Amino acid sequence: MVLEIILTFLKAFAVGGAICLIAQLLINYTKITSGKILVIFLLSGLVLQAFGVYQFIVDFAGAGATVPISGFGYLLAKGAMEGAKESLFKAITGGITAAGMGITAAIVFGYIFAVIFHSRSKKN
Numbered sequence: 001m002v003l004e005i006i007l008t009f010l011k012a013f014a015v016g017g018a019i020c021l022i023a024q025l026l027i028n029y030t031k032i033t034s035g036k037i038l039v040i041f042l043l044s045g046l047v048l049q050a051f052g053v054y055q056f057i058v059d060f061a062g063a064g065a066t067v068p069i070s071g072f073g074y075l076l077a078k079g080a081m082e083g084a085k086e087s088l089f090k091a092i093t094g095g096i097t098a099a100g101m102g103i104t105a106a107i108v109f110g111y112i113f114a115v116i117f118h119s120r121s122k123k124n
Helices: 002-029 034-050 054-061 069-084 088-116
Strands: none
Touching: 002 034, 002 054, 034 054, 034 069, 054 069, 069 088
């Protein structure tokens, strides 16, 4: 029981760490901006799910694969694919429906923290 939990944590850490390692290598050794790297990872999760590969990664690593931004792309693709089984309209809206809770949480918590904390410019 305890060994199974530890193994689950290790798999999640290894896959999530590998995703972060790839991103850090892109930051360190290329001139790609952070925003472009985020888009690349989001689209890579989407494309890998479209070909059915990312689901195997999620089944193996759990949160290690769903928490990074590539997991958001996976979620959008999965929602769109499930919606496409019903209708064209649900294929278009399925991704947003699947990711709705995460999007809502980001907006609500972003607003709360914006009200609580006051941003300031860095002093050079």
